[in-house]
Amino acid sequence: MKVSITVNGKAYTKDVEPRTLLTDFVREHIGLTGTNIGCDTSQCGACTVHMDGMAVKACTVLAVQADGSDVTTIEGLASGGELHPMQNAFWNEHGLQCGYCTPGMIMSSVKLVENNPDITEDEIRHGLEGNICRCTGYQNIIRSIQAGAAAMGGGD
Amino acid sequence: MSKYVGQSLKRVEDPRFIQGKGKYVANLSLPGMGYMAIKRSPYAHATINSIDASEALALDGVIAVFTGEDLLADGIGPLPCGWQVPDLKIPVQNAIATEKVRHVGDRVAVVVAESPYIAADALDLIDVDYDPLPAVTDAKAAAQDGAPLVHDEIENNVSYVWELGTKDEYEAALNDSDHVIELDLINQRLIATAMEPRACVAQWNSFTEDMTLWTTSQNPNLIRVVMSAFTLQVPEHKLRVISPDVGGGFGSKLPHYPEEILVPWAARKLDMPIKWVSTRSEAAVSDTQGRDHVTTAKMAFNNDGKITGIGVETWANNGAYLSLVAPLIPTAFYITLLSGLYKVPAVYGKAIGTLSHTVWVDAYRGAGRPEASYLLERLVMMAAQKLGMDGMEFRRLNAIPADEFPYQTPVALSYDSGNYAGLFDKAEELAGYADLLQERDAARAEGRVVGIGIAGCIEASGPAPSAVAGALGGVTGFWEAGTIRLHPTGKVTVLTGSHTHGQGHETTFAQIVADELGIPPEDIDIVHGDTAVITNGMGTYGSRSASVGGSALVVAARKVRDKAIKLAAHQLEAAEEDMVFNQETGDIYVNGAPDRATSIGAMAxxxxxAHNLPEGMEPGMEEDAYYDPANFTYPNSAHIAMVEVDKDTGETKILKYIAVDDVGNVINPMIVEAQISGGIAQGVGQALWENTVYDADGQLLSGTLLDYAVPRADGFPDFKIDRTITPSPHNPLGVKGVGEMGTIASTPTIANAVMDALEPMGISHLDIPLTAQKLHGAMQGTAVSAD
Amino acid sequence: MYPPKFDYHRAGSVEEALAMRKEHDGKFLAGGHSLIPVMKLRLADPGCLVDISRIDNLKGICPDGDTVKIGALTTHAMVASSGEVPEALPEAAKMIGDPMVRNRGTVGGNVAHADPASDLPTVLTALGASMQITGEDGSRSVGADDFFTDLFETVLGEDELLTGVTVPAKTAGTGTAYAKLPNPASRYAIVGAAASISVADGKCTAASVAIGGLLPATTRANAVEAALVGQEMTDANIKAAAAAIADSLGDDVMGDIHASADYRKAMAPVMIARAVKTAVGRA
Incomplete structure (x- = not known):
């Protein structure tokens, strides 16, 4: 089946099997491998991307469901050669170790903050219930998101 | 004399990760690649009667199906065991099972197809006819008479028995001391759950007969040796193993895996690149798991609060086969640590390693040392309670005094350095311990169930002096190799046999070399994880990268520096001993005559x-070092936590967590602190939530993240982390290692805190994980009917 | 993990969806957050999916006098941020999965899936919601009490589509709440309890309480309701009334590795009391 999906501002039309997952569409069909796969039960959040302005788990979306949608992956977050403030915050605050959960963690965080600019530590911790990190103990991820929120213009 | 070591430099590896450009094995795509999927056993124990792959082979897009018979016909060898304790009985494990399967997930056949979707479809079309057999999953039950045998040739499923310590003195202590407490405990099995599932890609060059394997390994050089010598049998100089970015390991990416054989074997057979990527569910039944001890422990002590003896008997479950270093974990990494931070005159331990119809068990963050610390700190808390002593006071009383280092324990180790009383003092201060006790008592007065836990832990890190490892059963050496290549333009390429999969070596190793050479870190590249580039290496595990791998780089860098100084002396016409090297700038000058100067870059x-070299000096500026440590290092820690248990539901909430660790000198404080916080979370997972559950038939009931409770962000408060520093005296960096300390300490800290909360109800011990259900049942005084 | 092959058809209207389903013997796909994971684990192999997610008129929350209509395709995120529905609904919706799951998962998909550990069925039962169902021969409305019949089973016929649910609007004097003990791994309910309590002069005048997570289908706690009505809403009275659940759970209480049947039975009154107390505070 033919699907047309705009990914990071570029329109792609591909002939895919209906069972193709959005993760495989971005990773295999258009070669954007930044979106990682960490589980098979929609728990870990490593595959989080933005679809029509919302954070979604790309492992649980069929490419045919995303037909006509506008998708942003981690590769499309920086703009004009400038890192997104959340990317910078993760770097500055050492919010990652092995880096595998990081793309999903960052994509998820951006939406958490956009939807709640004055987000509290408690809200961040609960907001990350769909993103698992095994390395950091979350401590520096929380600090990164707080710093990212400040840089994105919210908070105090 | 350090400009960069000790600084929290931002990580140089991060730009690629935060932009989705990590080079993980699963991201690799080669032209004409085939995709492998693995047919795994649904039974824990069964005879394989027949395998019919005809329907799978008929499916459009399926390239091949192979079974264990194909593998044996090609002469592929069984997986070896790299840690051979005396009288070890090693079961045969081929990369694909033949005749019998021995755990759920055991490999039965492999499919290669044109897409991973088709390969998955084909698995469903392979018809395997099994006769299910009875299974045994428990470490101790496996050794009872009449238990189903995992391997017919291994009697009672006992693979090894290992003892260490002063048994007679220990038994005398039991008789002669004022008190003896006995504790039966279970250290439950864990699933490592590195976020990146394992993956392999292999490419065969039929013209040169070279094989390249990309694999998610913590130690690619070691894997190459094992594959060449034992399993795949491609000659070592024709086998290149690459571990690019690896998404976490925690020990589970240390062993040599069957898939590392199957993927290149199929690539050669079919003369096409092959890729296999594990799913999370597959990882649960094929990655090595951790812990799984059934233990009886005793501690003897006197009314004055002094511990007089500690002894344990532990049944360690190794799973259905022995993984690469499985016998090391419950022996030399466990019993040797039983005296902890304390001066205990008599220590004795016995480990019985058994086999069962479960997934194999190997190193998991801490590996043996968390098991030792957990039981010791449980005993310590119970002893203090029995004497009515404060836990902090009891620990300080028994701690090895700072002036007694090096300290020889009764269980083989010689602790290098430490100030344990100082450690407890700092933790007490950071926690505001006295106020915390008052806070707890006030909460209790309100009817809340609140407790404070303490743990003081030690770890033997930086494995290992090769001769010691060899005497204890190690098959290989345990040095680390490093190369410093100072280029003509003054830039540096560093090759290390260590492997980073989250630890940040690309940053910290550059800091080390920068200080040795007086060259800024941005001019230094750290290269790792490719056997075609890295001459040799032993990899990353046991918190060894800084102390062993980092030290190798120091030694190599000093050779380079010495050569540069010698050359400078020659060119400046001065005596070598008159030369001064400025480690901050890399300038080299004649002592007392700073204008007679050059630099390390110019000397490169x-x-x-080579126009003007001293007689006998070879051109070039590249040096190697193999660093074999003189001893283990001994990181140590004092952690304190306060928790509240929900009276109604049994759920535990961590209110406060304070960690003080002595990991020796610190290369990058930001990274060290983050290693501790990550470790704490993993250890808390074991204390409260994580559990690997097999039913009586050997079915894994916690095989997905829907049932295996990996900690999430909302399970923790902000940790308060600080450190003390007693440098290790025997490595040039004075470092001790930081990767595992947080995990080792946090499990007993949290367990003790919960048990303290329940102490007013007369509950003295419950096994981890301290789940809501278990705590609720205990508080109600009812048996816990399922867990 | 990869789902098995299936044919895919996209419906533009309820009528088209019903016709497509019948023609191809398919299964409806909305947000897919219940269905796609089980397909990936190869525990479901529907052969054909009829995608209803683009039927726009099934999406949204519409107040309509003393009721509120929630379209089947309304996402959990939309419910979670709605101020128009009784408090228990957004409260429960915020506990479903995680933010990403809530952005895709739909009310209709969740309810039709009838997972006993799911949150919405319990709340809808306590609220006395009615399920709007359309089939070839027209539409019908079924009360939540009757809708959930067993483990993953409802009264929905193969040829019927759940188009929405109707809940009462918020009413002065009545408060609603949901309390849940989550599975530490999946975050599904070990036990979930929902309550709708009307209070006048400190006394309970009407109560509707439902419990989920521990029985094959969400269930009204009639004994608890009876014990609440007429009582002053003190902590002690609420606790005593919640304890009445013990006798009405029967032999079907489920157990798993996280929570035995006994533990779930013990948690039922705890969660009920919490939900009732919160509901009273909102009344």
Whole structure:
């Protein structure tokens, strides 16, 4: 089946099997491998991307469901050669170790903050219930998101 | 004399990760690649009667199906065991099972197809006819008479029995001391759950007969040796193993895996690149798991609060086969640590390693040392309670005094350095311990169930002096190799046999080399994880990268520096002993005559032009080092936590967590602190939530993240982390290692805190994980009917 | 993990969806957050999916006098941020999965899936919601009490589509709440309890309480309701009334590795009391 999906501002039309997952569409069909796969039960959040302005788990979306949608992956977050403030915050605050959960963690965080600019530590911790990190103990991820929120213009 | 070591430099590896450009194995795509999927056993124990792959082979897009018979016909060898304790009985494990399967997930056949979707479809079409057999999953039950045998040739499923310590003195202590407490405990099995599932890609060059394997390994050089010598049998100089970015390991990416054989074997057979990527569910039944001890422990002590003896008997479940270093974990990494931070005159331990119809068990963050710390700190808390002593006071009383280092324990180790009383003092201060006790008592007065836990832990890190490892059963050496290549233009390429999969070596190793050479870190590249580039290496595990791998780089860098100084002396016409090297700038000058100067960069250029070298000096500026440590290092820690248990539901909430660790000198404080916080979370997972559950038939009931409770962000408060520093005296960096300390300490800290909360109800011990259900049942005084 | 092959058809209207389903013997796909994971684990192999997610008129929350209509395709995120529905609904919706799951998962998909550990069925039962169902021969409305019949089973016929649910609007004097003990791994309910309590002069005048997570289908706690009505809403009275659940759970209480049947039975009154107390505070 033919699907047309705009990914990071570029329109792609591909002939895919209906069972193709959005993760495989971005990773295999258009070669954007930044979106990682960490589980098979929609728990870990490593595959989080933005679809029509919302954070979604790309492992649980069929490419045919995303037909006509506008998708942003981690590769499309920086703009004009400038890192997104959340990317910078993760770097500055050492919010990652092995880096595998990081793309999903960052994509998820951006939406958490956009939807709640004055987000509290408690809200961040609960907001990350769909993103698992095994390395950091979350401590520096929380600090990164707080710093990212400040840089994105919210908070105090 | 350090400009960079000790600084929290931002990580140089991060730009690629935060932009989705990590080079993980699963991201690799080669032209004409086939995709492998693995047919795994649904039974824990069964005879394989027949395998019919005809329907799978008929499916459009399926390239091949192979079974264990194909593998044996090609002479592929069984997986070896790299840690051979005396009288070890090693079961045969081929990369694909033949005749019998021995755990759920055991490999039965492999499919290669044109897409991973088709390969998955084909698995469903392979018809395997099994006769299910009875299974045994418990470490101790496996050794009872009449238990189903995992391997017919291994009697009672006992693979090894290992003892260490002063048994007679220990038994005398039991008789002669004022008190003896006995504790039966279970250290439950864990699933490592590195976020990146394992993956392999292999490419065969039929013209040169070279094989390249990309694999998610913590130690690619070691894997190459094992594959060449034992399993795949491609000659070592024709086998290149690459571990690019690896998404976490925690020990589960240390062993040599069957898939590392199957993927290149199929690539050669079919003469096409092959890729296999594990799913999370597959990882649960094929990655090595951790812990799984059934233990009886005793501690003897006197009314004055002094511990007089500690002894344990532990049944360690190794799973259905022995993984690469499985016998090491419950022996030399466990019993040797039983005296902890304390001066205990008599220590004795016995480990019985058994086999069962479960997934194999190997190193998991801490590996043996968390098991030792957990039981010791449980005993310590119970002893203090029995004497009515404060836990902090009891620990300080028994701690090895700071002036007694090096300290020889009764269980083989010689602790290098430490100030344990100082450690407890700092933790007490950071926690505001006295106020915390008052806070707890006030909460209790309100009817809340609140407790404070303490743990003081030690770890033997930085494995290992090769001769010691060899005497204890190690098959290989445990040095680390490093190369410093100072280029003509003054830039540096560093090759290390260590492997980073989250630890940040690309940053910290550059800091080390920068200080040795006086060259800024941005001019230094750290290269790792490719056997075609890295001469040799032993990899990353046991918190060894800084102390062993980092030390190798120091030694190599000093050779380079010495050569540069020698060359400078020659060119400046001064005596070598009069030369001064400025480690901050890399300038080299004549003592007392700073204008007679050159630099390490200039000397690099001169070494390559070779126009004016001292007699006998070879051109070039590249040096290797193999660093074999003189001893283990001994990181130590004092952690304190306060928790509240929900009276109604049994759920535990961590209110406060304070960690003080002595990991020796610190290369990058930001990274060290983050290693501790990550470790704490993993250890808390074991204390409260994580559990690997097999039913009586050997079915894994916690095989997905829907049932295996990996900690999430909302399970923790902000940790308060600080450190003390007693440098390790025997490595040039004075470092001790930081990767595992947080995990080792946090499990007993949290367990003790919960048990303290329940102490007013007369509950003295419950096994981890301290789940809501278990705590609720205990508080109600009812048996816990399922867990 | 990869789902098995299936044919895919996209419906533009309820009528088209019903016709497509019948023609191809398919299964409806909305947000897919219940269905796609089980397909990936190869525990479901529907052969054909009829995608209803683009039927726009099934999406949204519409107040309509003393009721509120929630379209089947309304996402959990939309419910979670709605101020128009009784408090228990957004409260429960915020506990479903995680933010990403809530952005895709739909009310209709969740309810039709009838997972006993799911949150919405319990709340809808306590609220006395009615399920709007359309089939070839027209539409019908079924009360939540009757809708959930067993483990993953409802009264929905193969040829019927759940188009929405109707809940009462918020009413002065009545408060609603949901309390849940989550599975530490999946975050599904070990026990979930929902309550709708009307209070006048400190006394309970009407109560509707439902419990989920521990029985094959969400269930009204009639004994608890009876014990609440007429009582002053003190902590002690609420606790005593919640304890009445013990006798009405029967032999079907489920157990798993996280929570035995006994533990779930013990948690039922705890969660009920919490939900009732919160509901009273909102009344």
């Amino acid at each position: 250029f001169a070494a390559y032009t």
